[in-house]
Amino acid sequence: MTTSKAVAVIGGTGHLGGALARRWSQAGLAVTIGSRDGERASAAADALARETGHPVYGAANREAAAGADIVLVAVPFASQAEVLEDIRDSVQGSIVIDATVPLVPPRVMRVQLPPEGCAAQRAQSLLGDGVQVVAAFHNVAAHRLAAGEDVDCDVLVFGDKRDARARVVELAEAAGLRGIHAGALANSAAAEALTSVLIFINKHYQVDGAGVRITGNLQTG
């Protein structure tokens, strides 16, 4: 477990970032919430700390990222490049978990992967080789995660370095989810594309939290 290590959540006042920050804080991890607006981040951190009884810090994105050895970026696709450029210098040598799903409104039910192959490869290209990018958390329904419900969805974890992937698999487990080693960073295309498929399935079958499970009796965790 990585409970002694610090995790920063960039986009920590958003739906997915906020839900993961809460679960990690509940699990006892030292969490820093990052937001474009440092005061908003501090307010969210204070509220979360009162709720979980664990210290939570809040800061503007760049400062939040600088203090952590593992940094989750959970922002909309349209903000990905700007946010990553902002924290680029702060995260050299760190692991950055990119959770970006390349949804292109209004056609969010249609897979539209970026020219780089997938959003995770775009992140790696923007951050440079000094950063270990791992991609994960694309498919979990944020509102279910936030509600503290059991989330019937695996977390596919992609990255070119096995050790970095393993750290993120542990973080998924700390959030009450099953993390699965899913291969190279380029493979993130699968989970990113699957999110549009799940949005379609939610609409077609009139459900609100379709997810994905890998079968085959994997010995995980």
Add this chain to the structure above:
Amino acid sequence: MTTSKAVAVIGGTGHLGGALARRWSQAGLAVTIGSRDGERASAAADALARETGHPVYGAANREAAAGADIVLVAVPFASQAEVLEDIRDSVQGSIVIDATVPLVPPRVMRVQLPPEGCAAQRAQSLLGDGVQVVAAFHNVAAHRLAAGEDVDCDVLVFGDKRDARARVVELAEAAGLRGIHAGALANSAAAEALTSVLIFINKHYQVDGAGVRITGNLQTG
């Protein structure tokens, strides 16, 4: 059910095509096995007919495709273009189910989608607008399907026309699998990419039949 309709299986002497041909014949569908080699197709058809007690036909690909209103193409990525060009004239007005997974040996564990976006879009582009391309059956482990085992894997079905998708969802069910409407043909990128992920997972976790299930209590079938 589409039991009164004819299904042709191009690549019907291969692993996936052969396994689906067997299951469809067992379900009472009129199956035609297509192969590059018409005599080989006929021999496979005779053997299957003896096994299932239902009539099975065999012919060279083009001829097999001409006699059916729904045609499954289950061939390796490297043969996709040549096979589709061969049957192009025979399938105008029909539904073609493309099961092609764009694996690029030797790196089959790495997602490498084609420039068209996915193999299914490539199929549509090769066959033209007179053909309704539906993509499906990318993720099922052919050896489990062939062995007659329960296959713990959903069939994600992609296509731009809902009625054509519904026909393929029924064919998945006739093969003992759960078919799921998964959106536009472009969304096939998700399932195609997932196959490389599943191959990685099989290796990493040392299992031999990892699959995928959609959660969320869908009311299917």
